[in-house]
Amino acid sequence: MRLKLAFPCVCVLLLLAVMLTSQGERHAAVTEGTIGYFKRQQPLFVASAVELKHRIDAIKEGDSTTVSAARASLQVCRVRYKAIAFFLEYFFTSEAYVFNAPAKYEIEEPYIEYEEPVGLQQIEALLYDPAVYQHKEELEAQATVLVQTAQDLLSLLYQFSATERQVLESVQQELVRIMALYITGYDAPLLKSGIAEARSSLQAIDTVLMPYTGFEKKDSITYYLRQGIQMLHTHPDFDSFDRLSFLVNYALPLQRLILNSQHDLFSPSTISKDKFPHSDSPGDTALGRRLFFEKALSGNNTRSCATCHQPDRYFSDGLSRNKIINSNEALPRHTPGLLYACYQYSQFWDGSAASLEDQVLKVLHSPQEMDARDDTLLQRLQGLPAYGHITLPQVQASLAAYLRTLTPFDAPFDRYMAGNRQAMTEEKKRGGNIFMGKGQCATCHFAPLFNGLIPPLYNRTEFEVLGTPANDDLLHPLADNDSGRLAFFPIDFYKGAFKTPTVRNTAPTAPYMHNGAFRTMEQVIEFYDKGGGNGIGLSVPNQTLSAAALHLTNEEKKALIAFMEALTDGK
Structure with missing residues (x-):
C-alpha cells in the first residue's frame, strides 16, 4: 500500500500542453514506453550486480586493489540501479528496499520491529569499513541477494498495469530524490557517486517524458532535462559540484514545468501542513497567541510558553538548559525552537508527543515545565475576561494553531531560491554547496525544511544517534547519559537517538544539541567533521x-557558518 504524500501529486493538467493527438495514444505511449524502458534496463542492472558479486568474491585479505575494484564495481551498479529507481521505488517498494535501504537498522513503529540493513548502501558501508576483510562473508551474502532479486525483477511485470498519472507521479517523486537525496550523497556518502547517479536518474526521466517533449527550445521540459544532464556529466566531482546552480537553473524550472505550476520544492506551500497530525483541529490562532504569553497556564503563575520560547530569540531561550519551574535545577534537555515545529510527525527531542496538541498538554502537565493542574488552570482562565468559558481542548487546539503559524520562510536562502540572486553572497552560496555536498549536512537535514523529514514523500520523521558528548571539550569528551528515544520506545537501536530538528534559524539560537553542550556553531561543525561521538573517541556502538572524518578546511567551515546565517528568517 502506498502512503499518502505530504508532497503534492503531479498535476496532470500539464498534459494539456503535449503534442500527442489523443488521450488514449498518450496513455499507451507513456505506460508501454515506461515498461519497455524497464525491460531494456533490467538486464544491464543484472549484469552490473553480477560483476559486483564477482569483484566481492575476488577480495583477498591484505590486497587493497581487490577492495578498490569492488568499490568501482559498486559505483557502476548504483548508477545502473538509479536508471530504474523511479519505477521500482514507486510501484515495487519492497524490491526497492532490498536494493537501496539505509545502512542501518530501520525501526517499524509502533510494532517495535526492525529490519536489518541490506542492499547497495550496506555493501558500501562494509567495503569502506576499516575491517573490510572481516566482512567478506557478509558482503558475499549481500551480493547474492542483490543478484537474485535483480534477476527476478521482470517477473514483477506479470499482469502489471499502471496509469499515466502513476507514471508521471513516479517521475515527480524521482525528481525530488535527485534534488534532495542523490546530489547530497544521502545513499552513497562514502562512494560519493551521487552526481553520476543523479545523471542516470535524470536520463531515465528524459526517456519517460519523451511523449511530452519536442524540440529543445529554451524554457521547455526537454531543454531543462538535457541541460541538467549535461551539467551532471560535465561536472561529475561530488565535492566541487555546484548544487545551487543545478537547482535554480535546471532542476527547479523543470519541476515547475512538469507540475504546470509556479511552485517547486523550495516554495513555502510545497509541503502541506494539512498532512501532519491534528492539523485540521479547530483552533483559534489569535486566542492561541494570547495564551502563549499567559502565565496563568503555569502552576505557580510565573511562567508562560514565551518564558522559554522567546519570540525575539526565534522562540528559543539562549540557555543550555532552562530551569525547572519550582527549582533552580536545570531541565533535562535544551529548549528546542518552535519555528517550523508543525512540520514534524512527532514533537520533543525524543518524539514522545504525537502532535502539537499532545505536546501542549504534556508541557502543561509536566511538573518540571509548567506544573499545571487542569481545574486550577481553567478556573484562572475563566476568571479573566479575555477567555470566558474556555475549555482545556480549546487551550490545546488554539496553542497548536498558533504554533502552526510559525513558518515565516523569510530567510535570505528562501529569497535566493525564489529568484533573488542577490540575496546570498558568494560565501553563503559556497556554504550551501558544502552543506548539500562535502559536509553531508543535507543527508540528515533534508531540503527544503532542513529537518529530518525524509524525501520524497516527507511522511516520516528521522531519529539519529550522533554520540553527542555531555561537554564541549572534543579532546576530552564525556559520555552523555540521556537515553533519548529509548525511554519512550524501548528498543536498543533508539538508545541515545534524538529527532533531527530543522537547522533553519540555527545561527542566532546557540547553544546547540539536545543537551545544549555546544556553545558555538564552530564546535558543532568540528564535532561533525570528526565523525560524531565515535570520531572523537567515545564508544557509541x-x-x-x-x-x-569529513576533512573540511577552515575556509569550508566558515562558509558553512555563512550558509547557516542565510537560513535565518527576518524579524
Whole structure:
C-alpha cells in the first residue's frame, strides 16, 4: 500500500500542453514506453550486480586493489540501479528496499520491529569499513541477494498495469530524490557517486517524458532535462559540484514545468501542513497567541510558553538548559525552537508527543515545565475576561494553531531560491554547496525544511544517534547519559537517538544539541567533521552518523557558518 504524500501529486493538467493527438495514444505511449524502458534496463542492472558479486568474491585479505575494484564495481551498479529507481521505488517498494535501504537498522513503529540493513548502501558501508576483510562473508551474502532479486525483477511485470498519472507521479517523486537525496550523497556518502547517479536518474526521466517533449527550445521540459544532464556529466566531482546552480537553473524550472505550476520544492506551500497530525483541529490562532504569553497556564503563575520560547530569540531561550519551574535545577534537555515545529510527525527531542496538541498538554502537565493542574488552570482562565468559558481542548487546539503559524520562510536562502540572486553572497552560496555536498549536512537535514523529514514523500520523521558528548571539550569528551528515544520506545537501536530538528534559524539560537553542550556553531561543525561521538573517541556502538572524518578546511567551515546565517528568517 502506498502512503499518502505530504508532497503534492503531479498535476496532470500539464498534459494539456503535449503534442500527442489523443488521450488514449498518450496513455499507451507513456505506460508501454515506461515498461519497455524497464525491460531494456533490467538486464544491464543484472549484469552490473553480477560483476559486483564477482569483484566481492575476488577480495583477498591484505590486497587493497581487490577492495578498490569492488568499490568501482559498486559505483557502476548504483548508477545502473538509479536508471530504474523511479519505477521500482514507486510501484515495487519492497524490491526497492532490498536494493537501496539505509545502512542501518530501520525501526517499524509502533510494532517495535526492525529490519536489518541490506542492499547497495550496506555493501558500501562494509567495503569502506576499516575491517573490510572481516566482512567478506557478509558482503558475499549481500551480493547474492542483490543478484537474485535483480534477476527476478521482470517477473514483477506479470499482469502489471499502471496509469499515466502513476507514471508521471513516479517521475515527480524521482525528481525530488535527485534534488534532495542523490546530489547530497544521502545513499552513497562514502562512494560519493551521487552526481553520476543523479545523471542516470535524470536520463531515465528524459526517456519517460519523451511523449511530452519536442524540440529543445529554451524554457521547455526537454531543454531543462538535457541541460541538467549535461551539467551532471560535465561536472561529475561530488565535492566541487555546484548544487545551487543545478537547482535554480535546471532542476527547479523543470519541476515547475512538469507540475504546470509556479511552485517547486523550495516554495513555502510545497509541503502541506494539512498532512501532519491534528492539523485540521479547530483552533483559534489569535486566542492561541494570547495564551502563549499567559502565565496563568503555569502552576505557580510565573511562567508562560514565551518564558522559554522567546519570540525575539526565534522562540528559543539562549540557555543550555532552562530551569525547572519550582527549582533552580536545570531541565533535562535544551529548549528546542518552535519555528517550523508543525512540520514534524512527532514533537520533543525524543518524539514522545504525537502532535502539537499532545505536546501542549504534556508541557502543561509536566511538573518540571509548567506544573499545571487542569481545574486550577481553567478556573484562572475563566476568571479573566479575555477567555470566558474556555475549555482545556480549546487551550490545546488554539496553542497548536498558533504554533502552526510559525513558518515565516523569510530567510535570505528562501529569497535566493525564489529568484533573488542577490540575496546570498558568494560565501553563503559556497556554504550551501558544502552543506548539500562535502559536509553531508543535507543527508540528515533534508531540503527544503532542513529537518529530518525524509524525501520524497516527507511522511516520516528521522531519529539519529550522533554520540553527542555531555561537554564541549572534543579532546576530552564525556559520555552523555540521556537515553533519548529509548525511554519512550524501548528498543536498543533508539538508545541515545534524538529527532533531527530543522537547522533553519540555527545561527542566532546557540547553544546547540539536545543537551545544549555546544556553545558555538564552530564546535558543532568540528564535532561533525570528526565523525560524531565515535570520531572523537567515545564508544557509541549504535551511532547512525558516519564516524568517517569529513576533512573540511577552515575556509569550508566558515562558509558553512555563512550558509547557516542565510537560513535565518527576518524579524
